[in-house]
């Protein structure tokens with residue numbers, strides 16, 4: 001188990017490095033990449049690059065576990081420039097009722113993902129949880145205001161697309177057990193909130209969705225907790241208008 005996880009991570013990194021060499025970019029320290037401007041995806045493309053095509057994976061992994069969790073929602077790099085910034089992505093998350101985890105809520109290990117963007121396997125940038133009460137207020141966090149739905153996220157550095165691993169938990173404060181269908185359910189809940197086109201802090205977020213197949217497996221093979229997934233990925237494109 002341990003050895004195979006390490007082997008899997010090593011293979012993933014090797015393939016990513018090979019892909020980056022083919023692309024003529026080489027692997028650079030992430031400090032160099034982070035200094036670059038936020039890039040838009042090619043205008044005629046879908047606004048993301050399929051991680052698997054480039055040595056990455058659409059499955060996120062935890063340390064010492066060969067099964068993983070689906071990156072089941074993508075926010076296309078064709079979205080508004082504000083959404084492509086961390087500030088805007090966070091504001092949109094707040095607009096649909098999600099925010100930073102509260103003080104005292106233990107979330108466990110960081111998930112690792114490889115988006116095929118030359119950065120290799122790396123930890124989630126953060127995790128946002130559903131907050132029943134808006135606006136999210138630090139200090140008002142208690143069991144009554146925190147929901148089981150949450151997502152971990154990473155930004156693909158080559159396209160600025162956000163990749164989200166969404167899942168719904170049974171009991172956020174005790175077991176952290178994913179509900180049956182918890183990955184699909186978590187994804188669809190976020191999509192339905194996004195499609196309400198919320199207005200928050202004078203900005204309106206208008207979303208279109210496209211469900212695609214072929215990026216994720218169908219069933220429970222390689223999926224954490226033996227939970228079956230339908231193999232669909234929701235791709236959101238978000239436009240923003242200001243009041």
Ligand SMILES: *[C@@H]1O[C@H](CO)[C@@H](O)[C@H](O)[C@H]1NC(C)=O
Pocket residue numbers: 002063064
């Ligand atoms: C993975 O398992 C090994 C062996 O049990 C352990 O030493 C190591 O700390 C574990 N790593 C993590 C990140 O849990």
Ligand SMILES: *[C@@H]1O[C@H](CO)[C@@H](O)[C@H](O)[C@H]1NC(C)=O
Pocket residue numbers: 201202
């Ligand atoms: C929203 O617009 C109102 C009216 O122009 C303004 O007073 C307020 O500061 C704005 N709020 C934010 C968060 O920008």
